[in-house]
Amino acid sequence: MNNKTYNFSSGPSMLPIEVMNQAKKEFQNWNNLGASILEISHRSKEFLKLITNSKKNLRNLLNIPKNYKILFCHGGARGQFAAVPMNLLKKNDKADYIYSGYWSKKAEEEAKKYCCTNVINTISLHDKKKYIIPMKQWKINNKSKYIHYCPNETIEGISIHEEPIFKNKYVIGDFSSTLLSRPIDINKYSLIYASAQKNLGTSGITIIIIKKELIKNSKQNVPSILNYKTMLEYNSIFNTPTNFSWYLSNLVFCWLKKKGGLKEIEKINIKKSNLLYKKIDSSNFYINNIKKENRSIMNVVFKLKNEKLNNIFLKESTLNNLYSLKNHKVAGGIRASIYNSMPIEGIKLLVKFMSYFEKKYKYE
Ligand SMILES: *Cc1c(COP(=O)(O)O)cnc(C)c1O
DSSP states (O other), X not given: OOOOOEEOOSSSOOOOHHHHHHHHHTSSSGGGSSSOGGGSOTTSHHHHHHHHHHHHHHHHHHTOOTTEEEEEESSHHHHHHHHHHHHHOOTTOXXXXXXXXXXXXXXXXXXXXXXXXXXXXXXXXXXXXXXXXOGGGOOOOXXXXXXXXXXXXXXXXXXXXXXXXXXXXXXXXXOTTTTTSSOOOGGGOSEEEEEXXXXXXXXXXXXXXXXXXXXXXXXXXXXXXXXXXXXXXXXXXXXXXXXXXXXXXXXXXXXXXXXXXXXXXXXXXXXXXXXXXXXXXXXSSEEOOBOGGGBOSSEEEEEESSTTHHHHHHHHHHHTTEEOOBOOTTTOSEEEEOOTTSOHHHHHHHHHHHHHHHHHHTTO
């Protein structure tokens, strides 16, 4: 068949080939320094320039208004599960946590150590299909200081595509598996965070976009590396950052700009996910039980109607150059993570394999 492998890993996930090639080319000699990005000080003038450029590039891509700051932190999205309530709340303060799947649940379990959480379940069923209850029906608590939600549940492949409608309330979003996949109106959010290893580069760095007024509220007794005020004062290099991850993220930002920005990448992403969903829906051999309006464009999940075939599918897909299609064990089945860097050729090969597999095993 084909001998190029396509990597559907959920994170760390595939990187654009152009980014990999550039990183490879300048691995031992970055910026003509005669040294690798891995070997230089984060306080050197070249690295400081990278910091400035990366912020500028991200600001341009997402059209981030002036009254928002960008921080590059450690600790991944899970670090932010703790940092958000630690920075913004006092012990008896309340916060609304929207439940839509695994990651929003994990965020709430962590936050509960530092504040009173009010869990709002937004998952419902209609005609055996899962969907997200529309925002205007969410039972927001009057006294809560913020609303936390996850617009793309990476494991369940379910998405909240609506933009927040909540006024006079801080809105916090875990954008780990969706940031930079489409344009968003930053003004509708107070704080957005995302770990880089899904759609923004590789693991080791976490991006935070935060409204300036929230930083003022950061509490003193929060550990410095999680403290938004400290991170801002120190230009995100309070301690030594992961140079390489930061650099790779910046290469990804430059790559996206060259591709035409977020409007363009969104069109491609929609086209890619539509190809897969069309294949899944074309017969009852493959099953995805999420209503169309809440299907993820980044993580396409499905199962085989005949459950015994799931493992055979995974085994044979690997032999056909389709790598890492196994979903997280809490969900089971198949997941194709198709972030920005997955080319349409990868999707086409997967669709072709799915047709072949269906023909072969249809009568099992
Ligand atoms: C991957 C993921 C996380 C966990 O990220 P870490 O960097 O491992 O902490 C959290 N939330 C979402 C939505 C994710 O996709």
